[in-house]
Each structure stands twice: as C-alpha cells, then as structure tokens.
Amino acid sequence: MDPTDRRYTKEHEWVKIEQELALIGITDFAQDQLGDVVYVELPNVGDRVEMMKPFGVIESVKTASDLYAPVSGEVIEVNRSLVDEPQVVNDAPYERGWLIKVKPDDAAQVEELMTAEQYAENVGES
Amino acid sequence: MTTQVKTDGRPLQTALYDRHIASKARMVEFGGWSMPIQYRGIVAEHQAVRSSVGMFDLSHMGRLHVRGSRADALVQWLTTNDVNRLAAGRAQYSLLCDAQGRILDDVVVYNLGDEILLVVNASNRKKLLAWMAAQQGIQEASDATIVDATANTVMIGVQGPEALHILQPLVEGPLAELRYYAIMAAKIAGVDALVARTGYTGEDGFEVIAASTDGPGLWDVLHQTRHGVTPTACGLGARDTLRLEAGMALYGHEIDEQTNPYEAGLGRVVKLDKGKFVSHEALWEVAERGAERRLVGFELVEQGVPRQDYSIIANGQPVGRVTSGNVSPTLGRPIGMGYVPVALGEVGQEIAVQIRGRDVPARVVALPFYEHRTQRVRRGPPEPGG
Structure with a gap:
C-alpha cells in the first residue's frame, strides 16, 4: 500500500500537504514502470505550476515521461540532489526522491485527487 | 469490416x-x-x-542457412563483404544491400564449412527471405537453398x-x-x-x-x-x-534503407574489388560521389538524454539527427550517435542537440565510447559488431 498521508493523480504523481506546502513526487508504481531514472527536468524556483498540466520531464533509460502537477501554485523548492543522483527517485520515491515543493493557491484542491486506496485500485494493485 | x-x-x-x-x-x-x-x-x-x-x-534474430555447392557464391552475390576471405569456422560482419545500394540489413556471416549461416535482424527476416528468393534466378544461386532455422x-x-x-x-x-x-x-x-x-x-x-x-x-x-x-x-x-x-550500429537507428554504408562508417565491409555483386554498381557510385554526412559519436556537455530523431544543431541551424542516445551506464554521461555533415564530423567539434526546444551543447567524440581492453589485444584488427 502506498502512504496514506498523501493524495495521488491518475498520472502517478503524489502530493503531500505539510505546513501549507505541497510536496510532490512520483509513485512507486511509476518509478517501477519507468525503470532506471537517469534525468529529471524540473521547473525553477518561482515558476508557476498548474494543476494537471506538465511541470517537468522524468527520463529513464527506456523512456521520457511528462510530470503533471497535482496542485496549482508557485514552486518554492526543487530537489537539487536529483541532478547528481536521479536514481534516488527509484530508491525512495516517497521520501528522498521527492521532486518539487509548491506553495499551493488552494490546498483544498488535493481533495479532488485519489486517496492511497483509490490509487491502488486505479493501478490494479500491481 | x-x-x-x-x-x-x-x-x-x-x-x-x-x-x-x-x-x-x-x-x-x-x-x-x-x-x-x-x-x-x-x-x-x-x-x-x-x-x-x-x-x-x-532467438528472435533470424538464422538463415544457405546450403548447396554454390552457397558461398550466392552469399558473395548478396553481401558486400568478401566471403572468399572467410575461412571455414570463421565469422564476418557484412551488409545486405540491394541493387539500388540500400542497406536491407546488417548481418553476421558464419562459414560452417559445408554451409553458410546468416544471422539477421528479427525485424528484417521476412523482408530478406522475399528479397533473397527473388535473387535466386541468377546464376550464382543456381543450386543454393535458403533454410530459415529461426523457429x-x-x-x-x-x-x-x-x-x-x-x-x-x-x-x-x-x-x-x-x-x-x-x-x-x-x-x-x-x-x-x-x-x-x-x-x-x-x-x-x-x-x-x-x-x-x-x-x-x-x-x-x-x-x-x-x-x-x-x-x-x-x-x-x-x-x-x-x-x-560499443559504438555498434543498430538497424532502424544508425542504418536503414535511407543510409549508405560509407556515411555509416561501414565502408570497410564493402569490398568493391571482390567482383560483381548485387549492390556493386550502386555502391561504386556512392563511393565515387563520396559521403556528404557521416555517423559520429557525441557527448552532451550538459545534462539531458539525447534520443533518436532529435535534431543536431550547429551554428543555430539543424544539420542532422540523432540515431541513438542514452545516459551511458558505464560512463555516467549522456552519449549518442547521429549524422552530421562531413565538415562537422571531426572529434572535438562543438554541436548541440535539441531537446524539447532547447539546444543542449554537445561535442563530437571518438567511437566507440567504451572498449574492453583485453578484447582489443586479442581481436587484432577491429571487427564491427553485428
């Protein structure tokens, strides 16, 4: 089971609200499907992201995949450690492998997203 | 319906x-x-x-056995390398090119003594079987039969x-x-x-x-x-x-029917002096004309992942395309191969690869990116891969 302290998108991102900030990453299912992550292209601090619009690209040996923002808001931090160690997304997708931190326009937006239980159903518990 | x-x-x-x-x-x-x-x-x-x-x-790769007393003559007619220089028990990297000089496939030719084995790409097997059957009217193929042992x-x-x-x-x-x-x-x-x-x-x-x-x-x-x-x-x-x-060509990437052996760096397996063969005239003309572009290796100077069909840029203009690319697991750097005009093909040449609208700086480097050292000693003159 994926962590229950956050919400999930159909595009396999997660968002966790912590002290009014939204921490965003990709799910364990997503990293497993991608395989070895070799490059993550993220927005700059200060950029805006829009809910369910692409905010970056994650690339594995196999493929490149767009990243979709679970909430709208302003980027206040990006995970710089992924520049040198993109494989951390594979190793710890819910912790050290987070992607960006966003100041959401409306934190209640995340209520529209799936719970861990709903997400598990969505990916067929695979 | x-x-x-x-x-x-x-x-x-x-x-x-x-x-x-x-x-x-x-x-x-x-x-x-x-x-x-x-x-x-x-x-x-x-x-x-x-x-x-x-x-x-x-096992997906095509294994085609050429049998009969004139098997070697048929293979000599179909391939660009010189089968007469292939002793029993040896293998040879070669190309199958048609009368127009188009690369139909790259192939490893094995001389098994009493027959010849061609190992071809899976995606080309059926195309090649049809093409080879059409070649069997020629004198060189008088009694040769081709047996598809893939399955x-x-x-x-x-x-x-x-x-x-x-x-x-x-x-x-x-x-x-x-x-x-x-x-x-x-x-x-x-x-x-x-x-x-x-x-x-x-x-x-x-x-x-x-x-x-x-x-x-x-x-x-x-x-x-x-x-x-x-x-x-x-x-x-x-x-x-x-x-x-290892800098080896993959059919559908570095080579296909729109590329020629010389620009792909495979001129050494085209033996124009071996006598007549199906692609002889066409490839002679290509060789005479000289290559306009060449396949090169490159490394990105910044982070990113070059992939097939991305544009190669020089002086702000698109000059070629990437044929293969990835982040090299051994080197930890983004590498790729692609075609550039001959004048831009020297090692050290600064180019760029356009990735999602951004020109990412890159530099032409020598191929292969990686070579196993002891293998180089043993193998003598380098054979390309297959």
Missing part, C-alpha cells in the same frame, strides 16, 4: 518465452516477437555484462568478462582457443550446439545456437552458478545500451 480471423498480428514467442515469464521479465514486442526488455533493471543488467557475465535470449533453434548470448569461465566447464575442449569471430560445433552440457565468439555488447563473449527443444534446458544450465558466478539474465534494454557504448 472483415470476417477473416487474424492470426498474424500476435507476436511470436521464442522457445525461452516461459523462462522469461517465470523470471517476471517485462515483455515488449520487438521485431514481431514478444521479448524481455528487462528482468530486474536495465542498468543492473548492463553492469553485470561489463563486470561479470550476462545472458541474453537472442527451430534458440540462440543464447553469454557475454561479459566471466563468459569464458562460465561456459568452459560445460564444453569439451579448450574454449579459450576459439578466436574472436570464430565458430565451432560443440556439445554444451550434452546438447549439440554451435558456439561462436561473437556478440553485440563490446565485451568478450559467446553466442550459442541449439535446437529449440533443447533451449529451455540449456538456458537453465547456463543460468546456474559456477565458480561463484551467476550469469545475470539481460533483456533488450541492456543489449541496446551495451551496443551503444
């Missing part, structure tokens, strides 16, 4: 398919076959081949610095004496097989061909731990990154 039952759309399965499923490999369709793209992970599999030993199901046999690659140690205990006779690009008949774990010292990884290694019915058992034996080493099952993903680092 049609009432016809479609049976031809389903991908073919190799004799080792059940082994891949049992190993929880991730399967993809490739060249009309259902093949493993990875088992536990592309990078781990890649590293196993570079540092230890990996094994590959290569009746398996082909297993055992590749990496430990390949010899892993395979030797299963084979009678000294395997170390089998030279690079040589082939012999042998019993492997009691199974009749052909063993060739060929591969597509840039490492020392072997390719084993045996009957399909012996395939699963042979796979299991090869997979066992010997001398404390367990071969890692590797999929097409690792095969691709390994051959990319």
